[in-house]
Amino acid sequence: MIGSLIGRDVRRGSTGATWIPAAFFLLVVALIPFALGPDAKVLQRAGPGVLWIAALTAALLPIERLVEPDRADGVLDQLIVRGMAEEIIAFAKIAAHWLTFGPLLLIAAIPGSALLAMSGQSLVRTEIALAIGSAGLASLAVAIAAVTSGFARSGSLAALLLLPLAIPLLIFGAAASVGGHPSALPLEAAVSLLLIAGAPFVAGAAIRATMT
Amino acid sequence: MTALLRFDGVALRRGGRLLFEDLDLEIGTGEALQVVGPNGSGKSSLIRLAAGLLRQERGRVERSPFALADDQPALDRELPLGRALSFWGGALEPALDALGISHLARVRVRLLSSGQLKRATLARAAASGAPLWLVDEPLNALDSDGAERLAKLLADHRAAGGAVLAASHQPLAGDWTRLELGE
Numbered sequence: 031m032i033g034s035l036i037g038r039d040v041r042r043g044s045t046g047a048t049w050i051p052a053a054f055f056l057l058v059v060a061l062i063p064f065a066l067g068p069d070a071k072v073l074q075r076a077g078p079g080v081l082w083i084a085a086l087t088a089a090l091l092p093i094e095r096l097v098e099p100d101r102a103d104g105v106l107d108q109l110i111v112r113g114m115a116e117e118i119i120a121f122a123k124i125a126a127h128w129l130t131f132g133p134l135l136l137i138a139a140i141p142g143s144a145l146l147a148m149s150g151q152s153l154v155r156t157e158i159a160l161a162i163g164s165a166g167l168a169s170l171a172v173a174i175a176a177v178t179s180g181f182a183r184s185g186s187l188a189a190l191l192l193l194p195l196a197i198p199l200l201i202f203g204a205a206a207s208v209g210g211h212p213s214a215l216p217l218e219a220a221v222s223l224l225l226i227a228g229a230p231f232v233a234g235a236a237i238r239a240t241m242t
Numbered sequence: 243m244t245a246l247l248r249f250d251g252v253a254l255r256r257g258g259r260l261l262f263e264d265l266d267l268e269i270g271t272g273e274a275l276q277v278v279g280p281n282g283s284g285k286s287s288l289i290r291l292a293a294g295l296l297r298q299e300r301g302r303v304e305r306s307p308f309a310l311a312d313d314q315p316a317l318d319r320e321l322p323l324g325r326a327l328s329f330w331g332g333a334l335e336p337a338l339d340a341l342g343i344s345h346l347a348r349v350r351v352r353l354l355s356s357g358q359l360k361r362a363t364l365a366r367a368a369a370s371g372a373p374l375w376l377v378d379e380p381l382n383a384l385d386s387d388g389a390e391r392l393a394k395l396l397a398d399h400r401a402a403g404g405a406v407l408a409a410s411h412q413p414l415a416g417d418w419t420r421l422e423l424g425e
Binding site for chain 2 (some may be wrong): 034039042045102103104107108110111112236241242
């Protein structure tokens with residue numbers, strides 16, 4: 031059942047709006063040279079941090095379609111009725127969301143790095159950090175989607191919740207991307223793992239709470 | 243006779259309001275219980291409680307494997323009906339036949355009317371093979387042909403040893419034990 035749920039969510043996620051977060055990510059990156067000027071040194075220096083900010087904002091876009099449609103349509107009810115634990119449902123949604131969000135983000139980071147005149151080495155470091163961070167970000171997005179599902183204007187509320195909670199990921203992820211302290215990457219991985227491990231429980235409890 | 247659903251002194255509170263208390267009921271094989279009552283009396287909540295989607299405040303609920311058919315289609319709108327239903331598994335073709343919607347299997351869910359969607363949710367319950375069916379307002383949006391097919395489907399299910407708990411403010415065909423809520 032969990033496999034077919036992941037498959038279903040990946041299929042649903044990759045039909046219509048999958049490319050929107052990646053396109054938004056590139057758009058935010060493309061704005062930076064206009065704001066900071068074309069000086070390659072400045073852009074290079076800001077590059078990894080800019081890619082991270084763009085990734086965080088892009089992660090906000092899919093939130094509203096992660097949990098709420100399935101709640102409103104009774105899909106969550108039918109899954110629970112079939113004996114699926116809310117946490118397992120949440121885990122499946124995280125896996126499916128990351129599969130549709132993470133890889134496209136990593137691909138979009140390649141032209142993004144070119145827009146910021148980043149070196150190949152800097153791009154590789156950023157890609158590694160984004161690959162690790164995007165999994166944590168996807169987990170956080172699903173947890174917040176579950177917490178805010180059923181609320182009016184849940185999208186803006188989700189943004190207010192997600193961005194502050196993503197700060198630890200941003201700190202260590204951006205530090206790992208600029209090749210700062212060698213422990214930045216392990217710390218980012220730790221934060222990401224914490225989010226991946228915690229999110230199914232938060233989302234599961236939120237789904238249970240919205241039932242009653 | 244074994245009970246497929248049993249409520250023992252059950253009380254349910256929603257939003258601070260006590261919907262019912264000390265409710266006992268038992269549905270055995272071949273039996274059917276219709277919950278009646280005015281709007282807001284807790285018919286749908288009773289169905290959701292029976293399905294385990296709500297928690298009772300007091301009392302005990304015991305249930306056999308069951309299928310839930312309520313007003314939420316829970317079908318992917320972009321998929322053809324057959325594929326959308328097959329996600330939920332079960333013996334689909336006889337169920338689609340019984341509800342007269344086999345010809346819709348290739349039609350996208352978003353193009354279906356509310357009556358056709360209702361038939362689809364009933365078909366999902368029928369396909370599940372579960373002995374206990376929990377159906378909420380089964381006649382909503384059904385035309386007379388749909389209502390006849392539903393009556394036959396429920397009668398066949400009961401004849402095969404199944405049980406049905408239905409919430410409806412409209413009279414259902416066949417012989418039903420009635421439970422009045424909100425008196």
